[in-house]
Amino acid sequence: QERVQRKGAMAFYDMFQASSISASGMAAERFRMEVIAHNIANAQTTRSSRGGPYRRLDVVFEEVLRRPQRAGEAPALGGVRAAELVEDPTEPIRLYMPGHPDADENGYVAFPNVQLPIEMVNLITAARAYEANFRTAQVFRQLNELALTLLRG
Numbered sequence: 001q002e003r004v005q006r007k008g009a010m011a012f013y014d015m016f017q018a019s020s021i022s023a024s025g026m027a028a029e030r031f032r033m034e035v036i037a038h039n040i041a042n043a044q045t046t047r048s049s050r051g052g053p054y055r056r057l058d059v060v061f062e063e064v065l066r067r068p069q070r071a072g073e074a075p076a077l078g079g080v081r082a083a084e085l086v087e088d089p090t091e092p093i094r095l096y097m098p099g100h101p102d103a104d105e106n107g108y109v110a111f112p113n114v115q116l117p118i119e120m121v122n123l124i125t126a127a128r129a130y131e132a133n134f135r136t137a138q139v140f141r142q143l144n145e146l147a148l149t150l151l152r153g
Contacts (some may be wrong), residue, residue, distance in 0.1 A: 017066070017078070019140050024064060024079030025133035031082045032059045032126045036119055043114040046102040054112040056088035088113055 035057050045054035059082050068079035090113045098107030 017076075021079040022133045022137040022140065023075065024081060024094055026130055026137070028059075028080050028082050029126045029130035031132065033123060033130070034125060035059050035085065036123045039112075039114050040116065040119050040123075043112055043116060043119075045112055046100070046109055053092045053110045054114070054115045056090075056112060057090075058086055058088055059094055060084045062104055 039056050042054040043047075048054045061080050062083035064078040064081050065075035068075055091112035094108045094110055096107055097103055097109045100109045103109050129144050
């Protein structure tokens with residue numbers, strides 16, 4: 001009977017782990033959308049605090065592993081998180097604009113390496129991933145409510 005109780009406790013924990021995974025996905029995608037919005041807002045910034053044009057940023061995700069409950073058990077997936085924020089290494093876009101205050105001696109201005117169509121696709125992708133995680137959390141909540149209703153009899 002102790003084995004059955006421990007198994008039941010593990011299943012109860014796993015029920016809430018699914019919700020935690022969805023929540024971590026929503027948090028990560030929300031952060032990604034904030035970074036994309038920052039990129040779009042700075043798409044015309046030719047002079048940043050570091051001296052050159054703004055550099056496009058991107059988010060790198062990594063999985064979060066949950067510690068094993070028993071010895072010899074493999075770590076389980078615990079969600080996702082934003083591991084780091086990296087600069088896009090592509091070169092700035094150079095346009096000939098001799099009258100611009102940031103033009104070089106040849107009349108070229110270095111603009112950020114932000115391409116609005118790509119940023120919009122990334123924004124839509126992040127929003128859909130957020131929505132998928134949100135709907136998963138909703139379904140999880142509905143299933144838990146149904147299970148509680150059935151247990152009440």
